[in-house]
Amino acid sequence: MAENKYERKARRKQTKAKHILFQDTGISCSDEPTKYVMVANAGLVTGLQQEQLLELCLPYGGVDGIVMLPGKSYCFIIFKDILYASKAYAAIHGKIKLTPNDSGPLYLAYAEKVPELSHSWNYDQKPPGLILLEEFVTEDEEKSLLNCIDWKTSASHLGQTLKHRRVKHYGYEFQYDTNNVDKECPLSENIPSECNFLWDRLKDKNISVLSSFPTQLTVNHYQPGQGIPSHVDTHSAFKDPILSLSLGSSIVMEFRHQDGRVSPVILPQRSLLIMSEEARYAWSHGITPRKMDVIPTKNGDLTVQQRGDRTSFTFRFIRKGECNCVYHDLCDSYKKKYKKSEADTNCDAVAAKLESLHVHEVYEEIASHFSETRHKPWPNVLSFVQSLPFGSVLVDVGCGNCKYFGNKMGHFEIGCDHSVSLAKVCHDRGFEVFNCNCLSLPLKSGIADGCLSIAVIHHLATKERRLQAVEEMVRILQPGGKALIYVWAKDQQRHNTQSSYLKQDRKNRKKDCDGELKCVPQHADGSKSRNTILNKVSSQFPSLPVHTNRTQFQHQDLLVPWKRKPGQKIELDNKTEGALCLENSSQELPTFYRYYHVFEEGELELLCSCVKDSKVVQSYYDQGNWCIVLERV
């Protein structure tokens, strides 16, 4: 039987889709039926909702899962049985449109397997601290609670119709612009007395999460298709726990942890959800706006459940004072405290001046040595660079002499540094570099796959500025991209082992010069500008202690001198020895002072935990440095 026009088109579309799938994932398709059916023109990119697809497939048999890949225009259905898959294939392929308005029908193909299942339907693992009490109120009580809400008084700003739902507050108004309440300004309407029986019932059920009565209530009314963005209830505004009573239709609420875990929780009609501890503080929660939810049935199948009108009563306890929880990632109190201690010590203008004088000017002066001395890359930094895939965009922020470039790894390497002289050195070596301050990178967001910050942010004089530098790096990374950050550690001795900085004695100076800039000796001659730097030290920043080289650090913020004693013979390359070791006993040699903020243990992690859209994936100590790999999420 000859193919008709439509069958021919369907076959052409299918062949093209198989090819794309193989290119994307390495997964082949099969001419024989399998349980795994690829849907070629319906995916996250086309705005497909999994519940739509599930509804379409269920008439042909049980479905174990749907796999949607980010950024793809196709997806997969996993049927319970090959027979179901072939029934669905016969009925849908090239014939059925997902919605009447879609331009073309769905094209299907059998795949040999599916990419790793997304965890979006993992109903088994609930966040710790989450308690769900089903059938907490009776149907009569449900009616009485719904009737006690007077939406008419919500004509004022107190009962706003938000873009996605209707909402009303009691006790205190929740302000959506600040995600907080005005604790000084309670509302005239208290929590309706109709709610009081709930607290006795909790006591009857031996749930002892309450030490007092809730002081704030938010009532949300959701129609099918409405939701609420993922959020954590502001720590400083509300205590632990938060209670949510679901009336009307059941719904699926999604809990998300910063580490990427997602936990959908079905909130049945008339159930009470108690969010306490980790579930309250360390997980955000939200409701995806849609008209159906995908839920498991009793025998483990997946099914869709239509949403109806739902009203939630969220009871909270207003907090007096700040939050002291241990879940710092999402704690506004903790972050405020961290930033405030910063403001007390140093103002931004002084910091900028300090960096200009004791970082930028110094590096400008000593830059020429970078073209004369050799610099061995640090092995762990090199490993990070080498771990980036072929074709990655690598940005080295504070690239110095670009010692991590030119590894022939097929990376697109971009360097930047504040020092004009260092950039010249890099240009001469054939690298792409430009000048900028690491506090404000002139690069588009999301362009980099990898980012280096080696011995850079310890030259920034306030926490705020160090934070800003890390935020800038995260900004230019694309999701999944990683930044490696190295800073000097205050503790130069770990597990009874001295860092190479402490171990280096004067006989060992050659190795010194292969290492970091801090070890490079200065020129023997003294120009006017160098003497200027020298003279400014005591007058401008008299309170900054001066460090004694090759000793443990006594302070966190300090000036590290860099000088060459007269008559000292420094061994370098034969080529450079003559130039560097010129003896000039008649002239007093100037000393450069470089500003450093050396990091305490855990300080770099703390700093990085304040950076949005990122997570720390690795943290270690390496030869007197604290090191972190930060991933853009």
Ligand SMILES: [Zn+2]
């Ligand atoms: Zn907190």
